[in-house]
Amino acid sequence: MTAFVLVSGPFTGGWVWQEVVGRLRAAGCEAYGVTLAGMDGGGGQEVDLEAHIGDVVRVVDRVGAGEEVVLVGHDYGIHPVLGAADRRSGRVARVVYLDAGMPGDGDTALAAVPDAAAVEGAGADGLVPAPRGDGWRRWGSTAGLGEADLERLDRLAVPQPVRTLTQPLRLTGNPFDRPTTGVLCTANGSGIGMVELLVATGPTRYRVLADPRVGFFELDTGHWPMLSAPGPLADVLLRAAKDEGRRLSVPEHGGEFLLDVAERPRERRGRIDLHLPEADGPRPAVLFVHGGPVPSDQRPTPRDTPTFLGYGRYAAAWGVVGATVDHRLHDLTDYPQAAEDVAGAVELLRADPRVDGDRIALWFFSGGGLLSARWLAEPPSWLRCVALTYPVLAPPPEWRVVDPRFRPAEVVGASSPPVVLTRVGLEHAAFAATVEEFVTAAGKAGAELDVVDVPLARHGFETLDHTDETREAVERAMRSVGARLNA
Structure with missing residues (x-):
């Protein structure tokens, strides 16, 4: 019994x-x-x-x-x-x-x-x-x-x-x-x-x-x-x-990035890492902003995980400075603090002599998508593009403690910078609803939106789903961002 x-x-x-x-x-x-x-x-x-x-x-x-x-x-x-x-x-x-x-x-x-x-x-x-x-x-x-x-x-x-x-x-x-x-x-x-x-x-x-x-x-x-x-x-x-219940497994690839990208020189400056391309003179840059909340004691921190090491190196392979940031989104109440960390990272990035401060893209992932609200609402002239990958674009109902300033779906408009949105078909229902809300709002407002659909991919596909479809999605998104940086 x-x-x-x-x-x-x-x-x-x-x-x-x-x-x-x-x-x-x-x-x-x-x-x-x-x-x-x-x-x-x-x-x-x-x-x-x-x-x-x-x-x-x-x-x-x-x-x-x-x-x-x-x-x-x-x-x-x-x-x-x-x-x-x-x-x-x-x-x-x-x-x-x-x-x-x-x-x-x-x-x-x-x-x-x-x-x-x-x-x-x-x-x-x-x-x-x-x-x-x-x-x-x-x-x-x-x-x-x-x-x-x-x-x-x-x-x-x-x-x-x-x-x-x-x-x-x-x-x-x-x-x-x-x-x-x-x-x-x-x-x-x-x-x-x-x-x-x-x-x-x-x-x-x-x-x-x-x-x-x-x-x-x-x-x-x-x-x-x-x-x-x-x-x-x-x-x-x-x-x-009775010992029933769904079992999980560790991916066969061990959490590695889905693309085989060569390591590039990496420089750590405070909260940001710079992955540097082979290039003379200042180059455009993209700042990759991780999601969360992430526990404060998580090791490795996001910029040292396969996903963000991979994206930083991949950007450098395209001739762009790939920057990654460890921001302090440790709890749902930390969005204001994380937003300041991102803003500080942008200042450091633009001030670097190897970076063309007038050609910057910001690329947000997962729960970090809410941090894009500020940049969509009041874009500076140097911001050429905002990229969003499996993002959260409005606080789901259970995220009621999130500061009301962080609602990209409510602020996207015709004056927003071009947006490159990577949308996964196997998304969590609560997150997918916020993406659809954003797409609808962007369409009504006349915002420039390039949607990269990945029907058979999951949230976090870079280390979960290594398929031709997901590899092509990353390449297409980077190509779209690169085109706007070099326009």
């Missing part, structure tokens, strides 16, 4: 699992919705993460010796779940990450809190006030929740002891040294396709997600599926216990 131990995110307790527990028990399983210390409305100012880990351990210890224990951690709940799994490694058969991050030894839950201002506003009593009404949206998508669900959250939620969010998680082993399942709530902004991209192009720590013991499911709902979709969630948990 399987015993599910269910641990919820901040401000909630075992009550939030009521419907899911009923369905799991009806399927013949044991199920326990855990109310952690201090989460019963009784205060708990001194409660910390270790206390919550102890709570989960005690539940595990009550489960019969012949039962397989599946620990389910939602949001913050993954921290005490991983701590308990570490302390009772011989008893835990599987860990389920339910719309949760990937904390490791030494990580705090605070690092992943979407509403840091709420935590900073914790009172002298050491408690973070529970959100109310629309405030729940700052902690995750409320898609799928009805008025009764939101009223229930408001009525039953309690303050979160701040020390549970600030005390580091301590682990003695690898969290992925056991069967693991990730359940992604797509309305909250993440799906299996995004995880595949991280495995293929992100930091090497994500490669563990391609372990055959790791499976994935998606739920088409918001961040509280135990309330918005208890039936589908229970079904997914039962399937996870």
Whole structure:
């Protein structure tokens, strides 16, 4: 028999699992919705993460010796779940990450809190006030929740002891040294396709997600599926216990750039790298702007990844200075900071004597596409072209905390510089919708738009999809940018 131990995110307790527990028990399983210390409305100012880990351990210890224990951690709940799994490694058969991050030894839950201002506003009593009404949206998508669900959250939620969010998680082993399942709530902004991209192009720590013991499911709902979709969630948990779920793999090419380009002299100047062509005199330049958000501790940083090393070298092969920038888009609230980093990189680039400062192109990727808004709205005379590759061009609904200045689809117009847009056919639905919004707006405004369609390519195709189609798309986009730089 399987015993599910269910641990919820901040401000909630075992009550939030009521419907899911009923369905799991009806399927013949044991199920326990855990109310952690201090989460019963009784205060708990001194409660910390270790206390919550102890709570989960005690539940595990009550489960019969012949039962397989599946620990389910939602949001913050993954921290005490991983701590308990570490302390009772011989008893835990599987860990389920339910719309949760990937904390490791030494990580705090605070690092992943979407509403840091709420935590900073914790009172002298050491408690973070529970959100109310629309405030729940700052902690995750409320898609799928009805008025009764939101009223229930408001009525039953309690303050979160701040020390549970600030005390580091301590682990003695690898969290992925056991069967693991990730359940992604797509309305909250993440799906299996995004995880595949991280495995293929992100930091090497994500490669563990391609372990055959790791499976994935998606739920088409918001961040509280135990309330918005208890039936589908229970079904997914039962399937996870049977070791079902989609498996991922590392691309055979190992994340290499899709074109074989020769290395060129590279010079590092602050946040930018210059890939220099074989040429006499000042040359036009293109600044490649990565997407994000990218964790501040990601290594290698974007400019040292195969994608941006590849683009920088490829530009240099075309006789153009290929510049790459590491900007500080680490969180959805960081767009203003990242925009200043890009502007500073442009100044450094234009001031370099090997660069023709009157012939510059800016090339944006993925979530970095929102940073193009400033340049599309008020283009300087030296900006010959803006290129966009699988971009985000308006904040998706779940990105509601993004500064309203970063909406390219709302500012593109006839006075914008020429735009070269590389559009992938296998795009994430939320991102594809923003691209279509931009294309429609550009058409109505009479903007100059060159669209490079890649029907069978995915977001991040440079390291995911090595095909003739994708190689031709990169060549065509570079040719289009080069023509405008040399016009």
